[in-house]
Amino acid sequence: MRVLIGIVGALVVLGTFSSVLRTLVIAQPTRSSFTRMLHKMVYVPFQFLADRCRTPEGKHRALTPVAAVSILFHLIGWLIALWLGYAMLQVAISGYGVLDALRETGVALFTLGFASGRRVGLTVLDFCAAATGPIVIGLQVGYLPTLYGAYSRREAEVTMLGARAGSPPWGPEILARYGQVGLTGSMTELFRNWERWSAEVSESHTSYVILSRFRSPRCDRNWIVSLLAVMDAAAMQLALNPGRPQAEARLALRAGFGCLRDIADVWRIPYESDPSPDTAIRLTYEDFAAAVAHVTANGYSVECAPDEAWPHFRGWRINYEYLAYRFAYVLDVVPAPWSGPRRTLMETVAPVTPVDRKPSASC
Structure with a gap:
């Protein structure tokens, strides 16, 4: 014994x-x-x-x-x-x-x-x-500085995205706000930064799994909905403007859904590694068309009509929609537009930033 x-x-x-x-x-x-x-x-x-x-x-x-x-x-x-x-x-x-x-x-x-x-x-x-x-x-004790350092770097980009995508962030809102200020040509910098961000998050959130559970300081921000917004913006630009330089948007998309897949492997979440571009997605064409109308109304120019761009957008989104929705559901994050269902029924929260609130009249 x-x-x-x-x-x-x-x-x-x-x-x-x-x-x-x-x-x-x-x-x-x-x-x-x-x-x-x-x-x-x-x-x-x-x-x-x-x-x-x-x-x-x-x-x-x-x-x-x-x-x-x-x-x-x-x-x-x-x-x-x-x-x-x-x-x-x-x-x-x-x-x-x-x-x-x-x-x-x-x-x-x-x-x-x-x-x-x-x-x-x-x-x-x-x-x-x-x-x-x-x-x-x-x-x-030695583990904590590494953990909080990775969290701080992650949240810096998430916070900066608030001025570009609203709070909570939404992909079409990125295109709309860049169109408002006439800076659509500088979106390559945004995509380049988020390609690097995705690589860092993939490394840190697979090595230290608990990082995925660390929430942003504000309830209307979250790393998963921020990444989803950037990928949606990149997919819309690829679909609506095929004539523009697209290297940075493509790389940001691939880095983004690669990041989600790396984290899903550690979480043991199954997914389709090579989905067909013709597979249906949960986002509807009506929502996509309404988003295209929103971005064009704010000065973002497009080369393709919504019905022409939809198959290309769907072909990109099928690579990341399921995992983004799954993480948003499991982590129970803010119900941003185009981010799927939550554990309990809640209304979608529209993106809002101080820019949207007009100041009162002054002398």
């Missing part, structure tokens, strides 16, 4: 170390089953509360603590698992009872001391347990 307890304890310790390394140290798209279980234990009650909120603001307040609480809960879960694993090894090696083993291991794990003086000297197991606690806590 003691041998069996020792084997189980060794597996618990090794499995926990594997979870710590795969979550905090290995900079590759890996995800521990133990980490997923801990995150779900945190996520489910917060999502239960958010499902009872009927406004985007309420949902945002309910779900904002999820990521921070999950990080703290991971640390607590790892330390408890290591405590139990080392206690099982103590029972197997030293002959202690359960309570004595828990006391001996707990004191060694957390304070580098000893619970009693019955031992003649330090054992290898005591040294391992004593070193484990500071190592795990130190790795978690």
Whole structure:
């Protein structure tokens, strides 16, 4: 029986170390089953509360603590698992009872001391347990600056997009606002920036999965709807103006849906890797035609009529619509236009920025 307890304890310790390394140290798209279980234990009650909120603001307040609480809960879960694993090894090696083993291991794990003086000297197991606690806590503390640095870089572009796409962002609104100020020729810079942004988010959000749960400071902003807006703007430009230089728009689109697919692989969300351009999408032609009318009314010139551009736009959107809608649903983000359904029924929030609010008359 003691041998069996020792084997189980060794597996618990090794499995926990594997979870710590795969979550905090290995900079590759890996995800521990133990980490997923801990995150779900945190996520489910917060999502239960958010499902009872009927406004985007309420949902945002309910779900904002999820990521921070999950990080703290991971640390607590790892330390408890290591405590139990080392206690099982103590029972197997030293002959202690359960309570004595828990006391001996707990004191060694957390304070580098000893619970009693019955031992003649330090054992290898005591040294391992004593070193484990500071190592795990130190790795978690060192993990936070990297995490928040990636979050800050992500949110900088999301915030800047507000002046170009509204809040919440919407793809056609990008074209409309560039058309209003006569800067449609400078959209290449926007697409180039978001190509780089997609590459950075793909790397950071697959290495540190919890980043996807970090919400923007404001409820009307979110990284997934911002990326969707930029991709929709690029797809509309490609479809409506095939005669313009399109390299940057194409690269931004491919980087965008490549980013979504990389994150979906880590989340284990299935998707069609090579969809047919003729496959139907959830966005309707009527919505597309109304958006074309909106952008042209604001000064954006087009070469093709909506019915001519629609097949090309649909052929691009089929590459990213499903995953964008799925992430927007799972993360329960602000219901921006063209971003799909949510867990609970909410009205679509139209994009608004201070530019839309006309100042009062003055002298």
